[in-house]
Amino acid sequence: MSAPLLVLHGLVAGYGDVPVLHGVDLTVESGELVALVGSNGAGKTTLLRAVSRLLKSGGEIRFGGTDIAAREPEAVFGLGLVQVPEGRQLFPRMSVEENLLMGAYRRRDRAAIGASLAQSFDLFPVLAARRRQMAGSLSGGEQQMCAIARALMAAPRLLMIDEMSLGLAPIIVDRLLDVLVKIRGQGVTILLVEQDVFAALSVADRGYVLEHGRIVRAASAAELKSDPALQRAYLGAEDAP
Amino acid sequence: MLFAQILVDGVLLGGLYGLMALGMALVWGVLNIVNLAHGAFIMLGGYVVYFLFVAGLDPFAALPIAMLALFALGYVIQRGLLNLIVRSALLNTLLFTFGLNVVLTYLAQLLFSADFRTINPSYAGANVTLAGVTVPLAWLAAFLVAVLLAGLLQLLLDRSRLGRAIRATAQNLDAARLYGVDPRQIYAVTFGIGAALAGTAGGLYGLVAQITPYIGATLTAKSFVIAIIGGLENPLLVILGGIVIGLAEALASLYLGPTYSDVISFGLLVLILVLRPARSLKLA
Numbered sequence: 001m002s003a004p005l006l007v008l009h010g011l012v013a014g015y016g017d018v019p020v021l022h023g024v025d026l027t028v029e030s031g032e033l034v035a036l037v038g039s040n041g042a043g044k045t046t047l048l049r050a051v052s053r054l055l056k057s058g059g060e061i062r063f064g065g066t067d068i069a070a071r072e073p074e075a076v077f078g079l080g081l082v083q084v085p086e087g088r089q090l091f092p093r094m095s096v097e098e099n100l101l102m103g104a105y106r107r108r109d110r111a112a113i114g115a116s117l118a119q120s121f122d123l124f125p126v127l128a129a130r131r132r133q134m135a136g137s138l139s140g141g142e143q144q145m146c147a148i149a150r151a152l153m154a155a156p157r158l159l160m161i162d163e164m165s166l167g168l169a170p171i172i173v174d175r176l177l178d179v180l181v182k183i184r185g186q187g188v189t190i191l192l193v194e195q196d197v198f199a200a201l202s203v204a205d206r207g208y209v210l211e212h213g214r215i216v217r218a219a220s221a222a223e224l225k226s227d228p229a230l231q232r233a234y235l236g237a238e239d240a241p
Numbered sequence: 242m243l244f245a246q247i248l249v250d251g252v253l254l255g256g257l258y259g260l261m262a263l264g265m266a267l268v269w270g271v272l273n274i275v276n277l278a279h280g281a282f283i284m285l286g287g288y289v290v291y292f293l294f295v296a297g298l299d300p301f302a303a304l305p306i307a308m309l310a311l312f313a314l315g316y317v318i319q320r321g322l323l324n325l326i327v328r329s330a331l332l333n334t335l336l337f338t339f340g341l342n343v344v345l346t347y348l349a350q351l352l353f354s355a356d357f358r359t360i361n362p363s364y365a366g367a368n369v370t371l372a373g374v375t376v377p378l379a380w381l382a383a384f385l386v387a388v389l390l391a392g393l394l395q396l397l398l399d400r401s402r403l404g405r406a407i408r409a410t411a412q413n414l415d416a417a418r419l420y421g422v423d424p425r426q427i428y429a430v431t432f433g434i435g436a437a438l439a440g441t442a443g444g445l446y447g448l449v450a451q452i453t454p455y456i457g458a459t460l461t462a463k464s465f466v467i468a469i470i471g472g473l474e475n476p477l478l479v480i481l482g483g484i485v486i487g488l489a490e491a492l493a494s495l496y497l498g499p500t501y502s503d504v505i506s507f508g509l510l511v512l513i514l515v516l517r518p519a520r521s522l523k524l525a
């Protein structure tokens with residue numbers, strides 16, 4: 001069996017002297033779609049920022065067998081570890097097309113970049129119609145599509161998405177989840193961070209539950225979905241399904 | 242006719258002012274550094290062109306050399322020193338560039354003496370007269386070079402991969418890093434381009450005015466005001482900002498007397514700092 005694509009072992013991180021992550025263990029196998037769920041302030045964004053190396057951390061981070069804990073964000077990106085950050089973080093005064101091209105910043109083959117651009121527009125036709133529009137003036141849903149498309153332009157090995165559903169109408173969320181399933185079918189491994197726990201678990205293979213900077217549950221998505229404790233915690237009611 | 246003459250002079254000189262401000266606006270917008278040594282880079286560019294001219298080179302042929310020399314200087318300063326503090330408090334970079342300005346001015350005085358220098362090719366006095374207005378050819382050429390370089394910078398920023406990375410870094414540093422941009426490299430190249438533009442402006446300035454080691458401070462202040470007027474994202478608007486200042490100076494010297502022309506940009510500087518201090522420091 002091949003080594004997991006991403007391995008976190010004893011990951012600790014925080015801001016100043018306030019610790020947020022207290023030794024997180026997490027693995028993502030090649031080809032998996034893994035959900036990371038947890039309530040506000042659990043440390044999910046902190047975890048993704050540490051993995052992308054925007055935030056200093058302790059413990060082990062291995063990607064594709066390489067220890068990346070001492071690398072810079074731009075170097076980690078070069079290995080195929082690509083993040084769609086919380087709040088989309090588009091380049092607001094650049095057009096949709098330019099944002100997508102920034103996703104392909106490290107790629108040099110113009111023809112292949114052109115093909116990826118065409119694929120992105122196939123996947124999200126609304127972006128094709130708005131390719132010259134400034135990204136800052138897109139609607140929330142369009143911005144999320146643009147952010148996902150930008151990440152796909154990087155030809156990622158592991159795609160990490162933070163709060164994909166935040167502020168989006170359920171119908172858009174469903175469409176984006178379909179897109180994730182499709183992308184995964186094309187061989188991209190995905191780590192999905194969500195507060196919308198049951199949306200994430202509906203497409204994931206496995207899930208982790210993070211609370212107060214610690215992994216408190218790790219199980220198959222099916223198992224987590226039917227877990228009464230989780231239903232109570234995240235649907236907040238006895239009348240949970 | 243005198244009035245038309247003043248307007249033409251103001252526009253031509255203003256274009257050159259715009260070129261001076263271009264590098265400062267670029268660096269300010271992308272690195273969030275207000276480079277107080279910017280005028281010193283202009284001064285150094287002036288000396289590079291002056292000495293190449295003395296050695297027998299045509300000043301316009303010397304411009305690309307000044308450009309490359311100042312690019313290298315800017316790149317090395319940013320890569321070696323400024324990158325260490327670029328994302329710290331604005332005060333740190335202000336202090337650093339203030340100190341750099343002092344050092345460069347002192348070195349220039351030591352190496353080149355305090356003598357006034359003019360770049361004086363055979364065609365320095367040549368001009369054409371159109372409808373009673375005299376257009377000095379050197380000024381016209383300086384203006385055209387300024388517009389050309391602003392246009393090229395605009396193209397670089399709008400159309401090239403490097404330009405996209407520069408704008409991306411300016412608009413969202415974390416996102417740029419997440420997508421593979423190395424900010425240290427982008428900062429060094431951007432600071433280099435800023436210095437190169439300053440150096441070129443300095444060479445042209447030597448054709449229309451005198452160069453001494455001390456011209457930097459005034460030109461830094463002028464560039465600062467123009468960058469605020471023209472904004473930090475659009476090179477051709479910066480040239481327009483320069484033309485506004487050039488015209489204001491020309492009109493001031495017509496109506497108030499020639500000694501008042503420098504007062505204009507300092508007056509505007511004070512006015513801006515008093516009325517819009519937040520905007521002037523957080524323009525990016």
Ligand SMILES: Nc1ncnc2c1ncn2[C@@H]1O[C@H](COP(=O)(O)OP(=O)(O)OP(=O)(O)O)[C@@H](O)[C@H]1O
Nearest residue numbers: 015020038039040041042043044045046047163195
């Ligand atoms: N830049 C920061 N400086 C200081 N503390 C921070 C910073 N960012 C986050 N924190 C703190 O770290 C903790 C974890 O935050 P984090 O953003 O990782 O949570 P999260 O699980 O992503 O939450 P959410 O679901 O609301 O996005 C919180 O207590 C938060 O207040």
Ligand SMILES: [Mg+2]
Nearest residue numbers: 044045086163
């Ligand atoms: Mg978060």
